[in-house]
Amino acid sequence: MGAASRFIFRRRGGKGWHWTDIVTWVWLVGGLLIMFGPAVWLGFSSFKSPAALAEFPPTILPYVTQQVNVEGYEQPLALYEASLPDGSTQVLAEVRRIGIVSQMVDPNAPGEIIRVNIGDRTPVRTMSFATENYTEPFVQFDFVQYLWNSVFVTVTATLITLVVNSMAAFALSKYEFKGRSVAMLIILATLMVPLSVIMVPLYSIISAIGLFNNLWGVILPTVATPTGVFILRQYMLTIPDELIDAARMDKASEWQIYWRIVLPLAAPALAVLAIFSVVWRWNDFLWPLIVLSRRELYTLQVGLSIYAGELNVQWHFILAMTVVTMIPVVLVFIFLQRFITTGIAGTGLK
Amino acid sequence: MTPPAAGSPAPSRSFASILLAPVKLVMGIIDVPLRALQKATGISGMAIFFLAPNMLIFGIFVLLPLAINFVYSMTGGTAFFLADRTFIGLDQYDRLFECSNYLDPMSCQEDAFWTAVGNTGWFVVLQVTLMILVALGTALILNRKLRARSFWRAVFFFPVLLSPVVVGLIWKWILQRQGLLNFALFEMGIEPHNWLTDRTWAFVAAVGVSIWAHMGFYALILLAGLQAIPKDLYEAAEMDGTKASRVFWRITLPLLAPNLLVVVVLALIKAVQVFDEVYVLTGGGPGTSTMFLTQYIYETGFASQLRNPGLAAAASILMGLVLVVLTLLQLGIGRKTEPKGGKK
Numbered sequence A: 001m002g003a004a005s006r007f008i009f010r011r012r013g014g015k016g017w018h019w020t021d022i023v024t025w026v027w028l029v030g031g032l033l034i035m036f037g038p039a040v041w042l043g044f045s046s047f048k049s050p051a052a053l054a055e056f057p058p059t060i061l062p063y064v065t066q067q068v069n070v071e072g073y074e075q076p077l078a079l080y081e082a083s084l085p086d087g088s089t090q091v092l093a094e095v096r097r098i099g100i101v102s103q104m105v106d107p108n109a110p111g112e113i114i115r116v117n118i119g120d121r122t123p124v125r126t127m128s129f130a131t132e133n134y135t136e137p138f139v140q141f142d143f144v145q146y147l148w149n150s151v152f153v154t155v156t157a158t159l160i161t162l163v164v165n166s167m168a169a170f171a172l173s174k175y176e177f178k179g180r181s182v183a184m185l186i187i188l189a190t191l192m193v194p195l196s197v198i199m200v201p202l203y204s205i206i207s208a209i210g211l212f213n214n215l216w217g218v219i220l221p222t223v224a225t226p227t228g229v230f231i232l233r234q235y236m237l238t239i240p241d242e243l244i245d246a247a248r249m250d251k252a253s254e255w256q257i258y259w260r261i262v263l264p265l266a267a268p269a270l271a272v273l274a275i276f277s278v279v280w281r282w283n284d285f286l287w288p289l290i291v292l293s294r295r296e297l298y299t300l301q302v303g304l305s306i307y308a309g310e311l312n313v314q315w316h317f318i319l320a321m322t323v324v325t326m327i328p329v330v331l332v333f334i335f336l337q338r339f340i341t342t343g344i345a346g347t348g349l350k
Numbered sequence B: 001m002t003p004p005a006a007g008s009p010a011p012s013r014s015f016a017s018i019l020l021a022p023v024k025l026v027m028g029i030i031d032v033p034l035r036a037l038q039k040a041t042g043i044s045g046m047a048i049f050f051l052a053p054n055m056l057i058f059g060i061f062v063l064l065p066l067a068i069n070f071v072y073s074m075t076g077g078t079a080f081f082l083a084d085r086t087f088i089g090l091d092q093y094d095r096l097f098e099c100s101n102y103l104d105p106m107s108c109q110e111d112a113f114w115t116a117v118g119n120t121g122w123f124v125v126l127q128v129t130l131m132i133l134v135a136l137g138t139a140l141i142l143n144r145k146l147r148a149r150s151f152w153r154a155v156f157f158f159p160v161l162l163s164p165v166v167v168g169l170i171w172k173w174i175l176q177r178q179g180l181l182n183f184a185l186f187e188m189g190i191e192p193h194n195w196l197t198d199r200t201w202a203f204v205a206a207v208g209v210s211i212w213a214h215m216g217f218y219a220l221i222l223l224a225g226l227q228a229i230p231k232d233l234y235e236a237a238e239m240d241g242t243k244a245s246r247v248f249w250r251i252t253l254p255l256l257a258p259n260l261l262v263v264v265v266l267a268l269i270k271a272v273q274v275f276d277e278v279y280v281l282t283g284g285g286p287g288t289s290t291m292f293l294t295q296y297i298y299e300t301g302f303a304s305q306l307r308n309p310g311l312a313a314a315a316s317i318l319m320g321l322v323l324v325v326l327t328l329l330q331l332g333i334g335r336k337t338e339p340k341g342g343k344k
Helices: A002-008 A019-045 A132-140 A143-174 A180-190 A195-208 A215-222 A226-236 A241-249 A254-265 A267-283 A286-291 A300-309 A315-347 B015-072 B091-097 B111-142 B149-161 B164-175 B180-187 B199-227 B231-239 B244-272 B276-282 B293-303 B309-334
Strands: A063-065 A077-083 A089-098 A101-106 A109-117 A121-123 A125-127
Touching: A019 A315, A019 B111, A019 B149, A019 B164, A019 B199, A077 A101, A077 A109, A089 A109, A132 A143, A132 A315, A143 A180, A143 A215, A143 A226, A143 A254, A143 A267, A143 A300, A143 A315, A143 B015, A180 A226, A180 B015, A195 A215, A195 A286, A195 B015, A195 B293, A195 B309, A215 A267, A215 A286, A215 B015, A226 A267, A241 A254, A254 A267, A254 B015, A267 A315, A286 A300, A286 B293, A300 A315, A300 B164, A300 B276, A315 B149, A315 B164, A315 B199, B015 B309, B091 B309, B111 B149, B111 B199, B111 B244, B111 B293, B149 B199, B164 B180, B164 B199, B164 B276, B199 B244, B199 B276, B231 B244, B244 B309, B293 B309
Parallel strands: none
Antiparallel strands: A063 A125, A077 A089, A077 A121, A089 A101, A101 A109
16 A cells, blocks of 8 residues: 555655646546547447447447347347346346336246236346457458458558658758759749648649549659658758768768668658658548549548448448547557657647 | 568568568569669659659649649539530639628528538637637646646547547437436536437537547647746746746747748638538538538539539638648748658
8 A cells, every 4th residue: 555555646745635736637547538438439439339339328338138049939038137026036038028027938838827027127238249240341341351452551651752752852951953842842842732722733733634523633643742851851950961962972962872871870850750750641531522423442540431421321330440440540649659759849840 | 562671681580571572573573664663764764753642643633633623613514524525614703702792601603502601600719719729728838847647648539530520420319308417517506408309509519529529639738838948948937936827828839930820720711621420420410510621512413413513613712721821821931940841
């Protein structure tokens, strides 16, 4: 108790509880619940059967009422624990319910009907994970295709982003040439042009070059990120010019200098950009929604939002697919979160 | 593409070196024509070569659309190809601004546009104010002497990584009639409510969900700002026995002001463009109570039956003007430190 309570009740200074200590703990614990709670609740819900999802009040874990096959009845019957008039309790199967009276039978001796008030019986429930919520959308619907499309877009766009942006950053950090400041200005200016401002003409360009309803139409406009150029350029500026001069003396070509010297040395910055890029492209929504109008081309985000927007929402499938959509980002969060937070804190870029 | 380690590694047949062999081969092959190019253009020509792909993509997918957008907004019809569209001058802008009474958005010809502008205005004011307050509070608390600070920092950052679709669906699930919120209220003896079908509550939900999703990002920047404040200032204040509230108003806040300003402008830029998570959460409804500018542009340009890309372009240019003002403000503030931006 001693060490634990000392940890839990750590305070500012040593002279009793200061009001700021209370605020801190309320804020942190409340934050933990509010930030993680909704996603965790979604995760638990995704394993419930449609019947369990419709229950109110809801349970945290997925329970289903146990059923049993009784001789003489075609349908499996629901099991209840009933308190009988003589004060004993017995597990009985419900045959049917008439008003507030439930007709029940003993599963082991199904001949005799026992009448029980519905207030005197509670269902026998066991935990059961409805894994078909996960398997069915992959089999019945196109979710395998959506998943593949998302993976393809994310991986391809990230690879191209790394190559194109690192080349630009190399040029902007290690060369003196005419037009360098103009190029910097153009890149800076593109920070000001979000998708919502140019989506109509961008769409017309994409369809003019035949990339409408094409995954490349989703990938190409995203790969030259100004953020990426800035992150990489800031990092490459710290690489000493002497290294490059030495390589030139050894008759290395500029291309060799780029990929054999600068790229390996910029690996930490490349890793940060790769993580950012994976998260951005995986999460992209509005642009794929505009460019992709055929079902077989949807990314997970688009497919999921369209399924969820349909009139007859099948929440058990939607919840499970939301969890699938969340998985890569949660993995990034668990293993690589540190790189992102230090990246943002260091540059102010997102 | 994984870059090889600097200086050629020992010829151990490790997994990585096998994986890198094709990369090396490709790079070597690319090098042959590039050497010729270098001979022809010199070293500064190679700089242009390295810059070219990026500039080409910027040019085609950012600068060209930007330029076309102005022309686009002066044309009519439903065709998407510029050549098929008829020039109509400033008619689209006239249409946006045609109102019989300028105090009543419902009297305008494009009442949907002005509803979206009004909604966005309210959203920006509420969301940015509340979010910055919460983010500042979180940053101040994370800046205290805490055990496992990086864990707590991660807790508040978690929703930032989630996709807008996931955020929208998580909260749609919680706010629905039989959802977790109604259950919690039911336990406390409060009447359950259909949050997302009530105009006011749906708007409140849009603001709240968007704060939930983005607050951690701003808290992180503010925390970095707080940690950059020299510790000896606080030590000196403590030695003088200064009251905590006075330390906050006289040291913390003034020294955090530049960061705070950057964060506010960044949040403003983001809030003006609000769309995805709210679109998934409410679809802009009930009615038009949570329809924002980006959704108006999207629906006018693509989704509605009577699509009018020219009108959407005109609306997007007006929105762009607001963003340009905000971004210039931000660049002005950020100039002294480092380039900063909020674009994905």
